[in-house]
Amino acid sequence: MSQTLVVCPFCGCGCSFYLEEKEGRAVGVTPSREHPVSQGSLCVKGWRAYEFINRPERLKSPMIRDGGIVRDATWDEAFDLVSRKLISIKKEYGSGALAFLSSAKLTNEENYVFMKMARAAFKTNNIDHCARL
Amino acid sequence: MAGLAATFGSGAMTNSIQEFDDAEAFFVIGSNTTEQHPMIASRIIQAVRQKEAKLIVADPREIKLAKLATLHLKHKMGSDVALLNGLMHVILKEGWEDKEFIKDRTENFEPLKAVVAKYTPERVAEITGVDKDSLRKASEIYAKAKRSMIIYAMGITQHVAGTDNVKSCANLAMLTGHVGYPSTGVNPLRGQNNVQGACDMGALPNVYSGYQSVTDPKIREVFEKEWGVNDLNDKAGLTLTEMIDAAERGDIKALYVMGENPVVSDPDARHVSRALRKLDLLVVQDIFLTETARLAHVVLPAASFAEKMGTFTNTERRVQLSRQAIAPLGGTLPDWKIICEISSRVGYPMNYDSPIEILDEINRVTPSYAGITYSRLKGSWGLSWPCPNEDHPGTLFLHKDQFARGLGAFDAREYIPPAEVPDEEYPFTLITGRVGFQFHTGTMTRKISILEREAPNAVLEMNSKDARRLRVIDGSIVAVESRRGELHLPVQIKQDIPESVVFSTFHYSEKNINELTICAIDPVAKIPEFSCAVSIRRV
Numbered sequence: 001m002s003q004t005l006v007v008c009p010f011c012g013c014g015c016s017f018y019l020e021e022k023e024g025r026a027v028g029v030t031p032s033r034e035h036p037v038s039q040g041s042l043c044v045k046g047w048r049a050y051e052f053i054n055r056p057e058r059l060k061s062p063m064i065r066d067g068g069i070v071r072d073a074t075w076d077e078a079f080d081l082v083s084r085k086l087i088s089i090k091k092e093y094g095s096g097a098l099a100f101l102s103s104a105k106l107t108n109e110e111n112y113v114f115m116k117m118a119r120a121a122f123k124t125n126n127i128d129h130c131a132r133l
Numbered sequence: 134m135a136g137l138a139a140t141f142g143s144g145a146m147t148n149s150i151q152e153f154d155d156a157e158a159f160f161v162i163g164s165n166t167t168e169q170h171p172m173i174a175s176r177i178i179q180a181v182r183q184k185e186a187k188l189i190v191a192d193p194r195e196i197k198l199a200k201l202a203t204l205h206l207k208h209k210m211g212s213d214v215a216l217l218n219g220l221m222h223v224i225l226k227e228g229w230e231d232k233e234f235i236k237d238r239t240e241n242f243e244p245l246k247a248v249v250a251k252y253t254p255e256r257v258a259e260i261t262g263v264d265k266d267s268l269r270k271a272s273e274i275y276a277k278a279k280r281s282m283i284i285y286a287m288g289i290t291q292h293v294a295g296t297d298n299v300k301s302c303a304n305l306a307m308l309t310g311h312v313g314y315p316s317t318g319v320n321p322l323r324g325q326n327n328v329q330g331a332c333d334m335g336a337l338p339n340v341y342s343g344y345q346s347v348t349d350p351k352i353r354e355v356f357e358k359e360w361g362v363n364d365l366n367d368k369a370g371l372t373l374t375e376m377i378d379a380a381e382r383g384d385i386k387a388l389y390v391m392g393e394n395p396v397v398s399d400p401d402a403r404h405v406s407r408a409l410r411k412l413d414l415l416v417v418q419d420i421f422l423t424e425t426a427r428l429a430h431v432v433l434p435a436a437s438f439a440e441k442m443g444t445f446t447n448t449e450r451r452v453q454l455s456r457q458a459i460a461p462l463g464g465t466l467p468d469w470k471i472i473c474e475i476s477s478r479v480g481y482p483m484n485y486d487s488p489i490e491i492l493d494e495i496n497r498v499t500p501s502y503a504g505i506t507y508s509r510l511k512g513s514w515g516l517s518w519p520c521p522n523e524d525h526p527g528t529l530f531l532h533k534d535q536f537a538r539g540l541g542a543f544d545a546r547e548y549i550p551p552a553e554v555p556d557e558e559y560p561f562t563l564i565t566g567r568v569g570f571q572f573h574t575g576t577m578t579r580k581i582s583i584l585e586r587e588a589p590n591a592v593l594e595m596n597s598k599d600a601r602r603l604r605v606i607d608g609s610i611v612a613v614e615s616r617r618g619e620l621h622l623p624v625q626i627k628q629d630i631p632e633s634v635v636f637s638t639f640h641y642s643e644k645n646i647n648e649l650t651i652c653a654i655d656p657v658a659k660i661p662e663f664s665c666a667v668s669i670r671r672v
Contacts, residue, residue, distance in 0.1 A: 004458035007445045009438045010572050012323035013150070013172040014447020016514075019439055019458040026439050026459055036514050037150050037447070043171035045572055045584065050439075052580040053459075057421055059434030060464035070432075075466070082389075082431050083478035085414045089387045095366070099376040099385045102336035103392030104325035107443025108452070109491035110468045111327070111334035112342060113483060114391060117472055120360040121481035125347050125370030126385070129336045130325070130393050 003030060009105065010045045013037055019050060026050040090122060099126040135658040136299025137319065138344075140307070141531070142538025145329065147318030148282065149449045149517060149529040154180055155316040158278035160271075162191040162213065162302070163288020166198055168569040170286075170322050170448070174198065177284075187274045191216060192288065193564070194636065195629035204271055207631060208261040210562050210664060211292055211551035217301035218548070219257030220272045221249040221308055229276035231310030239307050239541040248545035260548060276309045280316040287324065287566075291664070296657040297546035307541045313532040323448040325573070330446030333502070333518070334495070338370035343499035359498050362481075372659040374399070374652060381408035389416040391468060392435070396424040397574035397642045400650040400661045401617050418471060421576050424642045435468045436461035443469070443488045444510060446518075450528070452505045453515035552653030552662050555633065559615065559666035561599075564636045565650060571640035579640065591644035592625040593669075594636040600626050605671055613637075615667045618648035635669065 003018035015038035020028035029050050033040040062078035063070050073081075089097055100118040102111050111129070118127040138144040153159075153176040166174035174197075180186040181201055190202040191213075199205040208216045224230055225246065235242050254265035275281050283306055289298045299321070306312040306319045323329050335342040345352040353365050371379055377399065379385040388409070399405045409415055409428050417429040426432050440461040446452045461467060466474075469491065473483040485491050489507045496503050504520040505527075516527035531537065555562055570588035572578040579585060593613060595605075605611055609624045613635070622637060622644060630636055637646045651665040 002458075004439075004456045005454075006439060006458055007326060007447075007453050007455040009326055009577065011170055012325055012328060012448035013170050014326065014445065014449065014451055014453060014515075015172055016453060016455075021459050024459055034514070037172060037449075037451075041172065041175070044570060044587075045578060045581075048581045048583060051582065052577045053437050053439050054462070055421075055580045057580065058437075058462055058465070059420060059422060059426075059432065060462060062434060063429075063432040065430045073431075078431055078433060079474055079478055082414075082416050082433075083475055085430075086387055086389075086475075087479055089413060093386050097384065097386040099371060099379070099388045101373060101376070101388065101390040101393050101395065102331055104328035104331045105392045105438075106327060106331070106468055107441070107445060107455070107488065108327065108330040108334050108495065109443045109488040110391075110472065111331045111336045112495050113469055113472045113476070113485070113491055115335045115341070116360060117476040117481070117483070119341070119347075119356075119365055120362050121476045121479050123364060123366050125338050125366050125368065126376060127336055127370060128338050128373040128376065129328075129331045130373065130395070130398055 005032065008046045008049055010049065015042055015046055017042060017046060017049070026053040086122070095122050095124040096126065098122050098124050102127060102129040104129050136296040137303055137321065140300055140303035140542050140544055141312070142536050143531055145531070146320045146322070146449050147312055147531045148316065148320055149451070150176060152316040152530060153177060153282070156180060156186055156280050156282045158187040158189070158274050158281040159284060160189045160191070160275050160281065161198055161284045164284055164286035164322055165192070165196045165288070165566060166284065166322070167196070169324060169567055171569060173322060187278060189271050189274055193631055193634055203274065204267060206263045206267055206271060208263050210564065210634065211294070212261040212548065213289060213292070213298045214294055214301050214546050215252060215257055215260040215548040216263060217305055218249045218252035219254060219261070219263070219268050220275065221305055222252045222257070223254065223269050223272035224276045224308060225249060227272070229272065230308050234310030235308065238313070238535065239543055241543040245304055245543040245545040248547065275305070280314065281309065281311040282317060283319045284322065286322045290658065290660050291662060293552045293653050293655050293662050294549050295655040295660045297549070300544045301546050304543050304545065307543060312541070313534070315530055318530060326447065327445045329448055329450060330444070330452070333446055338372055341498070342495060343501045355498060359494065374654055374659055374661055377405055377408045380412055383411060386412060387414035388412055390425055391418045394423040394425045394574040394576055396428065397639065397645055397647060400647055400652040400663050402645050402647040403618055404652065418468060423574070423576050433471055434465045435471065436465045440465070441467040441488070444492060450517045451515040452502070452510065452518065454507070454510040551664065553651050553665045555666045559668045560633065561667050561669055562634045562664060563613070563615065563649060563667045564634060564664050565639050565646050566636065567640065568638055571638065573640070574642065575640040588640070591622055591637055591641040591646065593622040594625050594627045594630050596630050596632045596634070597626050597628065598632050600624060603669060603671060610672050611669050612672045613649060613667050613669055615649040615651070615665050617651065620644055620646065620649060621672060635667065
């Protein structure tokens with residue numbers, strides 16, 4: 001069993017806790033006593049933050065809509081379809097026809113590369129996230 | 134954010150969370166802190182109980198903090214500007230303003246004086262429902278305490294007058310010199326664990342990372358050089374609500390959504406799904422099959438927060454390292470790897486070995502993050518921006534000695550009524566929000582057993598007098614109807630809600646309250662109003 005210091009995935013308080021791992025699965029949470037925000041406590045959501053990680057409903061394969069049917073696909077197939085369609089839409093309608101919605105749940109690094117992709121690869125500033133909601 | 138950026142020069146919380154311990158007075162407006170930010174609420178509660186800090190709560194509902202408050206101002210929905218102007222009116226009349234601070238550190242004071250002069254206690258009472266004794270008492274507590282803090286959240290920003298509300302909070306703080314010192318300032322609480330970071334990183338239509346404008350040629354040049362391109366777009370892009378409208382019109386053909394669920398989180402949900410169905414390409418990258426993912430052409434399965442490393446920036450601007458605890462679930466990839474692969478396949482290669490390399494690049498192009506390096510984060514509890522170099526300790530509170538923009542700018546605002554007010558046909562005001570046991574659209578928390586046990590389904594909270602008039606009891610099913618949609622919900626009678634106002638949450642996609650809400654937009658910040666007029670009938 002190992003314990004790893006992570007940042008809580010819920011609200012903006014920014015509590016940290018130790019996520020307990022057993023046989024590759026997240027199984028529990030221990031608050032950090034020294035952490036300047038959480039100071040050894042957590043709210044009811046934080047205490048249970050490990051529970052959704054290994055839920056069976058987690059997505060495990062890319063999916064593609066083929067006509068009316070949604071089917072599992074390989075990563076290579078999904079990557080290929082997304083990149084081909086983005087290129088063709090950009091070619092036909094211009095970069096203004098593309099839009100990117102980033103996330104207040106993802107890391108700084110992921111937000112940065114996502115906005116970099118929108119701006120450097122597709123030349124559009126149509127990028128936002130749910131800060132206003 | 135737009136409101137504070139205009140008045141102070143920076144749109145973030147002015148203080149750190151630890152400074153809440155030493156505040157002498159809190160003015161909480163439009164934040165149900167115990168439910169949304171429990172660990173911050175506990176600081177406020179401790180300061181009130183143990184250090185005898187004063188607490189003023191301004192909220193139409195008798196929220197938990199109101200029960201502990203020195204004073205509870207039950208102002209009417211959407212009357213915040215009138216209330217804040219009224220407080221300033223009293224402060225100026227009594228001579229409680231900080232004349233030295235106004236003279237040395239601010240500008241545009243005269244126009245403010247002229248506007249707030251019109252907000253006499255009598256007029257304010259008429260608009261807000263707050264009597265003049267309470268108004269005076271609140272003004273005195275806030276103005277006379279040495280270390281006063283204003284705390285607000287979406288209850289202030291999610292209005293057509295949202296930017297006006299924020300500016301009015303900033304005006305009040307500057308008028309009394311309550312900003313720029315420890316435990317003293319204006320503190321907007323951010324609702325998601327990295328909403329501050331997503332803004333900081335430039336996941337916004339008008340700025341790159343560090344709020345550097347896309348329209349500034351010098352800034353574009355810096356990013357063009359770092360990114361090895363030469364034709365970055367020089368016009369601000371579309372905001373989320375504008376994207377949805379453009380998709381509905383057919384102007385946006387492809388939308389790539391990463392870790393968001395706009396079908397449930399956005400106002401006027403039927404309009405959102407109608408717009409998304411018109412797209413030629415909808416890509417959704419998430420950890421669960423959300424309501425938005427169900428509409429997608431391509432769904433990309435991502436690793437969860439526990440399965441990757443990276444940094445998050447909390448509401449007090451503290452950048453923290455989150456470490457990888459377990460391997461990515463079989464079949465999933467971390468979001469950053471998915472993005473790099475797609476970017477590379479469309480002809481713009483991204484070859485980062487790890488998020489550490491991405492953070493290095495962020496350090497290079499983002500002055501406020503320049504000193505927030507991986508090696509420093511690894512051995513600390515995080516660093517708060519601005520942190521301009523590796524020797525800088527980070528910044529706990531902002532605007533010391535001078536505002537980020539130089540002088541603080543007063544911006545007098547007039548009261549405007551909400552976009553949709555109750556009338557004969559739709560006589561109730563619907564407020565939406567969260568409860569402490571669930572989070573946002575419930576994608577994560579609804580899969581947690583004890584949270585589902587405590588808060589398993591959507592309810593409509595209602596005052597007992599309204600319930601009596603409608604002849605309903607706890608658990609009765611009512612039809613709630615707005616100009617945009619109708620939903621059947623069980624009634625929950627609550628004493629903490631005023632008459633003619635009802636409350637529900639947006640955690641439950643099977644009863645999506647956002648099918649009813651309105652997408653009337655604040656013209657500056659483009660934040661939707663959500664709250665709207667509804668009718669209620671027994672079914």
